[in-house]
Amino acid sequence: MISFEPSEDQKLMVASVAEFVRTAIRPKIRDFERDRGLPEDVRKTAHELGLALAALPESVGGAGLGLTTAVLLEEELASGDPAAPFALGGPGPFGLAVVELGTEEQAKDALRPFTEAGAHGRFGAVAWGEPKPNPDRPGLSTTATKTADGWRLDGTKAYVLNADRAESFVVFAQVDRDAGWNGLGAFLVDARAPGLVVLDRVTTLGLDAVSFGGIELSGVTVPESARLLGGDDFTRALFRFFAKNALLVAARGVGLARAAFEITREYVDTRKAFGKPIGHFQAVAFTVADRAMDVDASRALVWRAAAAWDALARGEGDERSALLLTAEAVAFAHEAAMRCGDDGVQLHGGAGFMRDYPVEKLMRDAKQLGLCGMTAEHADQLAAAVTLGVPIDPGLVLPTPETQNVFV
Amino acid sequence: MAIEFSLTKKQLEMREAVHGLAKNVIRPHALAWDRAGGIPEDFLRNMARLATSMGSNAMTAGLGDEGNAPEGERKRGMGGNLFSVLASEELAWGDPALLLCLPGPGLGGPPVRASGTPEQKKRFFSVFDGMLDDDKPLRWGAYGLTEPGAGSDVAGIRTSCRKDGKHWVLNGRKCYITNGARASWTVIFATVDPALGRAGHRAFVVEKGTPGFSVGRIEDKMGLRASETAELVLEDCRVPEENLLGGEERYVSKEGFMTAMKTFDNTRPLVGAMACGIGRAAYDYACEFVKRNYVLSRPIPRYAAITERLARVGRGLEAARTLCWRAAWMADQGLPNAKEASMAKAMAGQAAIRACIEAIEICGAEGSIATEHQLLEKWFRDIKVYDIFEGTGQIQRIVISKRLISDLKSF
Numbered sequence: 001m002i003s004f005e006p007s008e009d010q011k012l013m014v015a016s017v018a019e020f021v022r023t024a025i026r027p028k029i030r031d032f033e034r035d036r037g038l039p040e041d042v043r044k045t046a047h048e049l050g051l052a053l054a055a056l057p058e059s060v061g062g063a064g065l066g067l068t069t070a071v072l073l074e075e076e077l078a079s080g081d082p083a084a085p086f087a088l089g090g091p092g093p094f095g096l097a098v099v100e101l102g103t104e105e106q107a108k109d110a111l112r113p114f115t116e117a118g119a120h121g122r123f124g125a126v127a128w129g130e131p132k133p134n135p136d137r138p139g140l141s142t143t144a145t146k147t148a149d150g151w152r153l154d155g156t157k158a159y160v161l162n163a164d165r166a167e168s169f170v171v172f173a174q175v176d177r178d179a180g181w182n183g184l185g186a187f188l189v190d191a192r193a194p195g196l197v198v199l200d201r202v203t204t205l206g207l208d209a210v211s212f213g214g215i216e217l218s219g220v221t222v223p224e225s226a227r228l229l230g231g232d233d234f235t236r237a238l239f240r241f242f243a244k245n246a247l248l249v250a251a252r253g254v255g256l257a258r259a260a261f262e263i264t265r266e267y268v269d270t271r272k273a274f275g276k277p278i279g280h281f282q283a284v285a286f287t288v289a290d291r292a293m294d295v296d297a298s299r300a301l302v303w304r305a306a307a308a309w310d311a312l313a314r315g316e317g318d319e320r321s322a323l324l325l326t327a328e329a330v331a332f333a334h335e336a337a338m339r340c341g342d343d344g345v346q347l348h349g350g351a352g353f354m355r356d357y358p359v360e361k362l363m364r365d366a367k368q369l370g371l372c373g374m375t376a377e378h379a380d381q382l383a384a385a386v387t388l389g390v391p392i393d394p395g396l397v398l399p400t401p402e403t404q405n406v407f408v
Numbered sequence: 409m410a411i412e413f414s415l416t417k418k419q420l421e422m423r424e425a426v427h428g429l430a431k432n433v434i435r436p437h438a439l440a441w442d443r444a445g446g447i448p449e450d451f452l453r454n455m456a457r458l459a460t461s462m463g464s465n466a467m468t469a470g471l472g473d474e475g476n477a478p479e480g481e482r483k484r485g486m487g488g489n490l491f492s493v494l495a496s497e498e499l500a501w502g503d504p505a506l507l508l509c510l511p512g513p514g515l516g517g518p519p520v521r522a523s524g525t526p527e528q529k530k531r532f533f534s535v536f537d538g539m540l541d542d543d544k545p546l547r548w549g550a551y552g553l554t555e556p557g558a559g560s561d562v563a564g565i566r567t568s569c570r571k572d573g574k575h576w577v578l579n580g581r582k583c584y585i586t587n588g589a590r591a592s593w594t595v596i597f598a599t600v601d602p603a604l605g606r607a608g609h610r611a612f613v614v615e616k617g618t619p620g621f622s623v624g625r626i627e628d629k630m631g632l633r634a635s636e637t638a639e640l641v642l643e644d645c646r647v648p649e650e651n652l653l654g655g656e657e658r659y660v661s662k663e664g665f666m667t668a669m670k671t672f673d674n675t676r677p678l679v680g681a682m683a684c685g686i687g688r689a690a691y692d693y694a695c696e697f698v699k700r701n702y703v704l705s706r707p708i709p710r711y712a713a714i715t716e717r718l719a720r721v722g723r724g725l726e727a728a729r730t731l732c733w734r735a736a737w738m739a740d741q742g743l744p745n746a747k748e749a750s751m752a753k754a755m756a757g758q759a760a761i762r763a764c765i766e767a768i769e770i771c772g773a774e775g776s777i778a779t780e781h782q783l784l785e786k787w788f789r790d791i792k793v794y795d796i797f798e799g800t801g802q803i804q805r806i807v808i809s810k811r812l813i814s815d816l817k818s819f
């Protein structure tokens with residue numbers, strides 16, 4: 001059946017997030033930006049609303065609400081501040097990574113701290129990117145070397161979301177040096193592990209409240225049990241992780257696009273020029289109409305992708321079409337959010353450039369957000385590979401240091 | 409209710425059946441029809457029969473008819489609009505002109521159903537009774553709104569009507585009328601006084617053979633050449649008063665005009681879906697071409713640029729398709745959908761044009777050559793009008809922005 005109507009439960013959840021956004025997030029976005037983070041009381045309330053664990057399955061301690069519900073909540077939250085869903089405590093991408101790449105037992109253990117008291121103060125992180133491509137061979141420069149009872153990790157990871165706050169990491173490293181992008185491994189690493197150094201947080205164009213940084217690993221050792229094998233097909237599991245994570249980011253992009261659109265719509269109603277509201281000029285009105293289509297179309301695509309993953313979890317449909325819909329949604333949503341931010345500032349004129357108005361922040365955030373999870377370029381390559389039925393090459397479709405680094 | 413996008417068993421079966429028809433029966437003739445400027449009646453009769461047996465309203469009852477059925481007749485939740493949208497995309501994938509040529513009331517159906525008196529509905533729809541029998545001629549209805557001097561600006565029509573005894577006398581010209589020459593009757597919009605604007609508008613069902621009612625030129629078009637597009641001329645055309653759509657009392661208010669416009673809320677997602685079907689045809693062809701020429705042999709440096717173009721087209725179509733589904737779903741739910749219907753149409757027209765342009769570009773020289781198995785150049789010609797008829801892309805943006813911006817009456 002085709003239906004565009006959220007369930008009663010979903011409507012209630014969205015309404016409570018909307019209320020939280022209205023009272024605790026939207027009035028404070030410039031404070032979060034200046035303080036480069038969200039205060040503890042806000043993170044605590046978000047945690048009580050169950051936002052951090054919504055997308056994760058019940059079997060590993062998550063709320064088991066499914067991705068369709070998760071994207072609704074992500075959009076709502078991001079409509080208040082696109083930085084908020086990244087900066088709230090919780091497992092974040094780490095949770096998705098351990099679920100997709102680990103066994104149920106590994107996921108349950110790794111996620112336990114995030115279900116206990118004080119979880120609003122805990123962060124997880126995924127260390128994927130690296131500062132430079134490897135000049136000698138395809139693949140990651142960070143290496144995982146087999147030891148007697150586990151693995152030794154060496155290398156520098158960059159573009160890591162919440163690197164300075166995370167208690168635990170999933171670190172990607174080269175396991176098989178001759179296998180290129182098919183020779184990767186993933187490892188659970190405790191932030192306090194000897195040899196792990198957290199690098200300085202970077203200053204970014206947008207999403208100022210979000211911490212982006214890196215880690216350095218010098219002879220960090222982990223037991224064999226810390227390796228996440230990705231079931232029987234590591235690369236496929238890796239695609240699922242990237243796709244689902246990018247889909248949640250895309251949902252935030254929808255929230256961002258909507259916020260920029262709504263602010264701009266109100267502005268063109270009130271701002272007058274040549275004796276009438278500027279919205280009554282066709283050049284302005286058509287731009288507003290185009291951006292409205294962007295918001296609605298990107299939301300619709302995000303819903304379809306999320307519903308495809310949820311259907312897959314019920315044993316319906318196939319993974320390739322879920323990947324395809326996700327790639328389409330991600331690429332579309334990133335570009336749409338950027339257009340909404342850009343035109344938002346444009347229709348505000350000079351005022352849009354000033355920090356008195358929130359729209360310049362949204363434009364900066366839009367570009368920043370498009371560099372999180374997966375870029376439109378990589379999503380397009382993934383979509384094309386699925387459509388053309390060619391073997392999906394991780395070196396081509398995943399955002400790697402060799403092609404285009406992203407924040408994960 | 410829940411957010412869900414899996415098709416029902418009935419929808420899947422219908423879609424598969426219509427797709428098979430489009431692929432194996434319709435498409436092989438598409439280029440020949442395009443060159444001949446028409447589709448043989450026997451073929452149309454067979455198609456219409458098949459469509460009836462599949463229960464596809466898009467093909468038999470007239471575009472968007474289901475959604476325009478009066479409250480009492482419409483079975484809420486039956487999903488008639490969605491069903492039609494799904495069928496239309498598949499049919500248009502086979503050949504867009506066929507859909508426009510199918511016998512039945514066509515675009516004339518919705519206004520008669522929405523505004524006609526019970527007597528009028530009976531009289532005008534009974535024209536189509538039994539027309540699929542072997543010994544009966546096929547019949548069509550048509551919709552005459554556009555004039556040489558008034559296209560998008562519907563309120564600016566100049567075709568005049570004045571009451572004279574038991575008749576109305578109509579004078580003017582209507583153009584770009586689909587199936588206009590072959591139609592048994594055409595819904596004609598005229599005005600008692602252009603100064604009155606919309607309040608002066610009247611809609612008539614003008615029957616073929618009415619004295620003073622004649623066919624002007626048959627248009628020679630860029631694409632959709634198998635579909636007949638005619639000019640209709642009204643010279644002191646005397647239309648009986650019982651053919652005034654809805655009867656005189658209906659025009660005391662502006663309602664008459666508004667009902668005429670309302671039919672677009674159902675037809676726009678359908679036209680959008682057809683555009684998606686044509687765009688998808690071009691996209692599918694380009695994907696196959698790339699697979700055949702690049703992927704299975706040596707990857708070339710241009711490959712990533714081509715896949716990027718393909719993916720951009722693919723997601724544009726998917727977004728437009730989903731908006732068409734949404735607008736149709738809203739109509740089926742009885743929700744007001746004027747804005748969403750315009751969004752669907754505006755996005756689909758552009759996404760599909762983009763698909764056809766890119767597909768030819770990707771295929772290079774071969775893409776521009778017309779053969780029975782290579783229809784890209786035909787789709788390129790066919791698709792352009794999908795951003796023009798049923799309201800241009802610009803008109804859709806007017807409809808959308810009026811629903812977003814406060815007190816916006818006109819520009």
